[in-house]
Structure formats: C-alpha cells, structure tokens
Amino acid sequence: MGTNANNIIDNMKKLFEELYKTYETKDEKRQKEIMSELENIYEENKKEIFVLISYAIGLVNLTLKQETKEEIKETVDKLKEIYEYKENKDNIYIAGNYAGGLANLTAKQETKEERKETLETLEGIYKKNKGNEDVARSYAIGLVNLTLKQETKEEIKETLETLEGIYKENKDNKDNIYIAGNYAIGLWNLIVKQETKEERKETVHKLKEIYEYK
Numbered sequence: 001m002g003t004n005a006n007n008i009i010d011n012m013k014k015l016f017e018e019l020y021k022t023y024e025t026k027d028e029k030r031q032k033e034i035m036s037e038l039e040n041i042y043e044e045n046k047k048e049i050f051v052l053i054s055y056a057i058g059l060v061n062l063t064l065k066q067e068t069k070e071e072i073k074e075t076v077d078k079l080k081e082i083y084e085y086k087e088n089k090d091n092i093y094i095a096g097n098y099a100g101g102l103a104n105l106t107a108k109q110e111t112k113e114e115r116k117e118t119l120e121t122l123e124g125i126y127k128k129n130k131g132n133e134d135v136a137r138s139y140a141i142g143l144v145n146l147t148l149k150q151e152t153k154e155e156i157k158e159t160l161e162t163l164e165g166i167y168k169e170n171k172d173n174k175d176n177i178y179i180a181g182n183y184a185i186g187l188w189n190l191i192v193k194q195e196t197k198e199e200r201k202e203t204v205h206k207l208k209e210i211y212e213y214k
Helices: 003-025 028-044 049-065 069-084 092-106 112-128 135-147 151-168 174-191 195-212
Strands: none
Touching: 003 028, 003 049, 028 049, 049 069, 049 092, 069 092, 092 112, 092 135, 112 135, 112 151, 135 151, 135 174, 151 174, 174 195
C-alpha cells in the first residue's frame, strides 16, 4: 500500500469520525456534506482495495449510529455497491462488513417479513463465504433477531434449524463464542413459546450442550 493510499485512508477516518459526531449533534447539513466527500473519494479510488475496505468499515460503523431503518438501509445499499463491484466480490473483508450492515438493519426492522427479506441476502453472502467468521456471526445475529418477531414455536424452530447449522459449521472458529451466544438466545426465545415441560426440557438440553462444549 503506497503513501497516497495511506493518506486517503487517514482522511477517510477523520471524515467518518466527524460524521459520527454529527449524529449526536443532529447536524444533517454537515452529514450530507461529509457523505458526499466520502462518496467522491470512493468513486475516485475504486481500484485501491485498502481504501474500499476502510470505506466499508466506516459505513458499517455508521449503521450503529443511525437510528432509523431508512437511514441504515441507505448505508447498507452503499455497502452492497462495494460488495457487488466486480473486483471485490471475493474479498472477505468487504463481505464481512456488508453482512454486518445487514445484521444491524434487521435489528431496526419492525416486521418479520422485512427481517426475512434481509436474511435472504445474508444467507446468499454466507453460502458464498463459508469459513468467513464475520459473515457467520452477522448471519447468526440476523437469525436471532428474526426469532424475536416470530409468534409461534414452529416458526422459531425452523429459524433455529438454520442457526444450529451455522453453529455446528463454525464450531472451530475463534468467533464461535458469539455464534453460540446467538444460538442460545434463539433457544431461549423458543422456550418462552413452548407450552409443555417436555418441550422445554428438550430445549434446555440443547442449551446445556452449548454451555458444556469446550
């Protein structure tokens, strides 16, 4: 990575730091100005992968500052553009940040239908990026967010089958502690919907297995 790329990345970091502060001060005018500057840097430096990764990291962190699903969706669309850019489709860092933005979006969506639609995109990224711990963790977060909106135990069990699959596929990943945590939360959400002690005992047994796994 050359000196010019380093300078561009440093400039982007400063702009993002200022951008995050505008969400505290509610300075919408400055938000738009900074976002425009960042977009111009992106357009002018598409071939610099390290610049794109820095842009993607800044954007996914921005979704944590944004309060509405509309704001987050707009930012996630920018992450999608980077992810779909032909030279970056296989970049694990871009994929991880795009998945992170989608997971953050599910947390703000009010209906299970919205969350399911977002999860379809997450599922596609996960299947293309098996072994990517960031993507797996984000997919697990999105799935557990879906269980919070599902009304029946049957719906939740179906979601948990997918979540269990991610947990088992990533048992040896260093980030599996986070996937295990989300799987456990999903199981707890199932217990709340189960009517009989037999059903609950079966689910508690799965929770115990997660807890005891070394």
